[in-house]
Amino acid sequence: MLSDELISKINKEKTKYPIARAAVKSALRYAQEEHGWISEEVVRDVAEVLNLETIQVFEIATFYDLFYTEPVGKYQLRVCTNVSCMLRDSDSVVSHIQKKLDIKTGETTADGKFTLFEVECLGACGGAPMMMVGNEFYENLEPDTIDSIIEKLGASE
């Protein structure tokens, strides 16, 4: 189920470390880029490529928050609700998104586009309230900026 390109990337990672287990994190990162999340099959296949037991790969997949062991939307909206953002009313950011997308925190929209997470401080307190989508930070959020971000992402393919 892993693409040939992915397998060769994983094999390359393997050469960087003295033991194969050390390459699991990078392998899972590439696998998640390709598949969107870490399914049972991905765990099995990564374990096979690295010649490890499945549980060794699964341990790492479940340890890190940013590896998804359940399907997630194409875009993950990670809204900070830590102190600074909370003081700048991140609660209303969360509830606005929940209402707009009709999902609860942790859920994915029916079209599979968005998943909403509440996260801890991402170090952008100067722009609170903020959220992170993919590798992008969106700061000083207000209801209409949130709407336009979501609409822009929703429209893109």
Place this chain on the structure above:
Amino acid sequence: MATIEIDGKSLEVENGTMIIKAADEAGIYIPRFCYHEKLSIAANCRMCMVDIEKAPKPMPACATPVADGMKISTLSERAVEAQKGTMEFLLINHPLDCPICDQGGECPLQDQALGYGKDVSRFTEKKRVVEDKDIGPLIATAMTRCIHCTRCVRFGQEVAGIMEMGGTGRGEHMEITTFLGGSIDSEVSGNMIDLCPVGALTSKPYRYSARSWELQNHDAVSPHDCVGANLHIQTLRNEVKRIVPRDNSAVNECWISDRDRFGYEAVNSPERLTQPMLKSGDHWEVTDWKTAFSKVVQGLQTEINSAGPEGVAALISPLATNEEGYLFQKLLRSMDCDNIDHRLRQVDFLADSQQNLYSGAELPLEKLSTISSVLLVGSNIRKEQPLLGLKLRAASLGGSKIYAINSLDYHFNFKLDGALIVEPSTVPAALAGVALDVSRIVGTDLPEQFSAWAQLGGNRDVYSDIAEVLVADSAESLIILGDSCRQHPHYSVILAISNWIREVCGVKRIDLHEANGVGLTQNGCVPKNSENNALNLVSNPRSAYLLYGLDCVEDSIYGNVLEDSLKKANFVVSFSAFKSESMNHADVVLPITPYTECSGHFTNVEGMTQRSNAAALPRGEARPGWKVLRVLANQLSLSGFDFVDLNDVNSEMENTISEKPFEYPHDIEITLPDKHNGQDSNKLFHRIMDVPIYRVDPLVRRATALQKTADNSIRPIAGLNVEQAREFTLRDGTLMNVVTPEGNGISIQVQADNRVPVNCIYIPAGYIETAPLGVATHLTLEEV
């Protein structure tokens, strides 16, 4: 060396020793959960905190190496405060269910909570709850109790060689589990129960059946394999409740296999025979010992009068103790009968021509874990001798090179540096190929009689690899012959070639036996005249048979022939602990006791004789076999059977035991391979046979939990080479007809099996269903 001080006691210890080890050796107690001498250091329970002078804070004793001049206190206020603090953390989420927990009474957490815990918890928050996992029929889980010491995880990864458990999630959400809740299938998984310092992993068959402080301990030895693992059999009110390991660094260290641990379930099974029985017409009648003995005496005397002593054949299970074996053969030989054997899974007896053929291990078993190179021949050592498999794994981790010549590409728990997977008939040829390369390296000609075999073995690179490794460090090299060699139609050739290799280059050899095979061989349970070997006794029907501890169909690879001979016999006596199919062919059944109710000695493959004590009184009217044999001999008016107790038998045995334990047969007649070797016929498949781990003896076959494990299938399943399986339309559960050249056939479920080489079919023995195939080496395969 470093000079350190622990609690004011001055100690000299090796540099690099961890504090906890130094303290243990000096008899100073440090509390711990995750540290275990045989496992790697994790330092994650934090219970072993000690106070080190000049260190800014308490340090974990398990992960802090000693340094010269170090002053350590395990009892200072700071140390005790740290230990108590850790205990408080550990107890935050640990449930207070000790009264219903099987670990209660033998629980390190319970004990240490008494020493380091507070009387009243300061936590009012809810405890976390973790879902229990079903990890198979042997281990019960209560994962809420887990304190994440990871001993079970490390055991799987390091000792057993198959990492099945792991820690998923993180922090509050961490759980010890298997991938997707799969079962634990290791053949030594039960050791995790002992390792678990809390009640998270407990024995499933033992669950809720006793409290540990009520149990009585009995020192015993496992009869299931030729290692002789030391056991504690624990009983409650005369019933065996469980078996746990007894440490013996020379044999089993602190581990035992699941077969040793859970095999006891058979002795409590409803199939136990508890009264002597006589056949009357087509049904069985319960009788008393006196009547049973007089029937046996009368029957035997009638047959001896008409057919002579040669008309009697005696077959004994390799599970019997030395004393039982000794008395059994003495009884026969006192009647001038040499027809006795225990090797019911052997077909080639040509090596018997030289007596004293005891060939066990040429080195102590504990050396296996440091040996530098190993050649495994015809052995699935991991399942045949699980504890030796662990030792080879340790050797492999230490850098030993291990090669295998097998017919099935077994999945070992150690890395193979090279493997040759060939059809069974080619195994001796492959060994001859290795011998040829050895002869080139050492410059000694390969004896003429092996050259035909070497020719058949052809030229393969792996031969010279193996030969070079064996010769390079020959004193530290080892050839291991496994069960498949013993069952091989050219066993004597394998013996002869391996002998030659060890003689020209000095490698050691271990010839693995079944169960107590070494002890029985030493004590006379082999015929003096090789003509009277088990196969001949079985295939040339005798008029009377004495069967000792056998389920005749499953315990022999020619059980089908034995069954026919029993049907033809006039008089059959079965000494047995269990009711079985073979009872149907007997005239008298005498109930004997399994090893849990019978004291005696077992000799392991190294030649170490160890005493095993009865743990319970005999059930019902059953009696220890040696007593039954003694009384029977007296009833037969044979002299020399006036033993009062086991020690009497023993001292007589010591005087008669073979004095030359390590003699190898030399002048073995070398038979040539059968003509229909090779690819002369596409229709014939080579049969690969082995006896699966939980089919080997009458005890394990009746141990219900072991029967439910993934290593066992209730009905036999045949395996076909993956490529060739495509030629048939195989689906799950596809039945096929397998027929011997003689026309005996069975229909059996066949599946594609990636361990099977081309032109071969794997069909396990040890099943009634596969017995009709006997020892046929070639089979035809037809779709149903």
